[in-house]
Amino acid sequence: MTTTETGAAWADLQTHFQELADLGGIGALLGWDQSTYLPAGAAGGRARQQALLSRLRHERATDPAYGRLLDDLAKRDDLSPVQTRMVAAARKDFGEATRFPARFVAEFSGHTGESYAAWTQARPANDFALMVPYLEKTLDLSRQAASYFPEFSDPMDYFIDQSDEGMTAAQVGDLFAALRTALVPMVEAVTAAPAPRTDFLFRPYPGSAQLTFGEAVIRDYGYDFTRGRQDLTHHPFMTRLGSHDLRITTRVKENDLTEALYSTLHEAGHAMYEQGVAEELLGTPLGSGVSAGVHESQSRLWENLVGRSRAFWAAYFGRLRDAFPAQLRDVTEEELHRAVNTVARSLIRTDADELTYNLHVIIRFELERELLAGRLAVRDLADAWHAAYEQNLGLRAPSDVNGALQDVHWYFGNIGGAFQGYTLGNVLSAQFYAAAERANPGLTGDIERADFRRLHGWLRENVYAHGRRYTPNELVERATGEAMTAQPYLKYLREKYGELYGVTL
């Protein structure tokens, strides 16, 4: 038997990569359609189509011939650096797809379905006790899942690595602890100051005009509508239907000016990241965003650091008032800017503002870390939740409905690594923005002129183009010159909210 030339083997591999990418895109189309246009009566048939496509994709992702090809290529010494990284990433994915025994996958998947169904009953009934046995089993199965990856000594490290490759529970835990120490007194000080006026946000704003305005903004940002589009859905998301088909969705409330706008800016940030991946990486395992945290950094950057900045409203307040002259007749630019940056303690993560949001995430991260480590029993989770909210936010939910039963994640099989990406994203958004500003002095002035070319260009070059070529930690260091750090984020929050609320933070 002769060894295939590297060139021919590489061509085979590219074909396989492209096929996996295309099956992924087809699956995304099935999901996008389900969330946007699918007729109600077609839900059952669609679920069957999705199961079939998942199976076809799994067959190809776990094809032993593919595994042998990867092993073969991993031994060659004539691969380019990017090829070497492609093979490594593909082998990681292959291991992820093949190491679980089929019986285990079936058991976990069956249990997840039952747990989710039970949660849809338990939450409205405020019956946390009902969920205890389900969560206990989820926890057992999660530990078992991690055990198939003995290279991780801590199950939490395995789950974090799934969404934020190379990051560890210790790294994230230290970062979050530092954040909490800084955030708790900031929230304290800001919420003690007088609240801004917000009444005008809730006047009637026709939906189509809201959508038109939001789409004009993201067109300015650089979202490419020839390689994407926006549609309506219940829970907004970005999805990759193909290398050149990055769609976003939003929802409109006709009596809320900010709902659609900020969801549009957020999802456009995710999509611009994907639209910026270098051509040479598309259709390969490196051809999309690298991690939950870095992805969220881009949605948050365009939503918050840009879209809730004073410079942004200097550029857009006039256009917004042209779109809604009656609704904004008695509103100043400053009032609008203050209104979209209102800080208030609340019980619900998804409704939280920029400043308090991270505390919701940190609470969940710490609880799931304790659960996985066996230091917190599931039966004590509901009380631990209340205690953590009192400690971090000074609030106590009147029941478990908005307590331990609040988010679907844990009840859908995701314990460990389900939440940290949101806050990693906030932290990184400021770190990337600060680096972009160092490289492009006067960036705020660009935003005041609705000129996003330098910012978008810097992000493309330093973040987007690389796809999954570097690990998140490597990417952050290359782009910003330092390891992930909360300092730029805390500096940003202190300056912004200190000035807005007239307090020293």
Add this chain to the structure above:
Amino acid sequence: MTTTETGAAWADLQTHFQELADLGGIGALLGWDQSTYLPAGAAGGRARQQALLSRLRHERATDPAYGRLLDDLAKRDDLSPVQTRMVAAARKDFGEATRFPARFVAEFSGHTGESYAAWTQARPANDFALMVPYLEKTLDLSRQAASYFPEFSDPMDYFIDQSDEGMTAAQVGDLFAALRTALVPMVEAVTAAPAPRTDFLFRPYPGSAQLTFGEAVIRDYGYDFTRGRQDLTHHPFMTRLGSHDLRITTRVKENDLTEALYSTLHEAGHAMYEQGVAEELLGTPLGSGVSAGVHESQSRLWENLVGRSRAFWAAYFGRLRDAFPAQLRDVTEEELHRAVNTVARSLIRTDADELTYNLHVIIRFELERELLAGRLAVRDLADAWHAAYEQNLGLRAPSDVNGALQDVHWYFGNIGGAFQGYTLGNVLSAQFYAAAERANPGLTGDIERADFRRLHGWLRENVYAHGRRYTPNELVERATGEAMTAQPYLKYLREKYGELYGVTL
């Protein structure tokens, strides 16, 4: 080796059937999205996804184990009648998918692509000569395709059987000859009478109000929006994305009242047929409409026999005027009814009215029959086209652009069987409607009250529910008590247009 029990073999077969149906539905979604929402930049990636999915479906449709299972079941004597028909239909499909050598399929497909590309140049340049070698090769390949099915002595029979199973060139040819004999003098007489007023059809009609009106009508018809939806596209179509997902598309012209409305009624007719297939047939080879002709009979029935009838406008004129009071202020119900039934000789098939349309089809059917039989050389086709138009419609196109270069079909590899279904549909629409009326006296009165339950019910029971269970000829005989005949259709045209134009036909 023991023979598998029929029950177990049948369960395997059903799984295979369902998988083929689901892959078909996924492919339809890819096509639907391409025609409605796909961003321009994603076209290349989508084509690759479609090619991949076609290959996956073809692999399953031609799986030798599937063929053996079908052969095995075909020998059993304990199948129910419907099971027997399912196996027969599946074996026909399997033969269709397997008999062509792979090299032949690749050659035909490659040639089709080149021919289509050449046609997009030749048509605007009025260069029929450029297309002669392409058409000659298409003709050769078409004869070769038919040769893989030696059970058909005439290639034309093979192609007709593809879209209208069990019908033959002789049967269709006789029917069309009789039709022509009747239609030519009718067109003569009607076009000699004064033309109705139509100016108001081309006033400005806002698109969204047009769509709302059309959707209200098809909801009345019985189109089920919980198992379908309507979107905008360039060339309207109906598509089956799943057993319970039958979508339609339309296009709107803001200065043409009839464009969107009648396309909506037409496509809804196709979709109602598919929505009415019996549950037990869904996900099997019998689970959709039986033939091009029967399908077109339903689109035409709801579009023309119902939607262009005097009874229809008795029910809907008031609602239309409520939707467009300014545009219709000086228009009577009678004027509207006459305007949507204007007859005029024209050169373009797709723009033709109910009366002249069939002559366009008959011309094409006869030309392709002559081509396949070798009695007409491709180089003489353009002249033969002009001669046929002069003979049948008394018109001559000023060039080949709207002559032999007019339709894409021949230039996309379809010679033989490409057009006849349209006229078979017209003929059958009247035959089915007459049978429905015999079974439901006073059906016209129902329509005047916008009550379509008896008509829809009769069609469901006698046509839709059966899917592909019977051949088209069997279905027609079962539903109407007689073989396919042009008499009800000619009677319908004579009565309708004789009365409308005040002539004796």
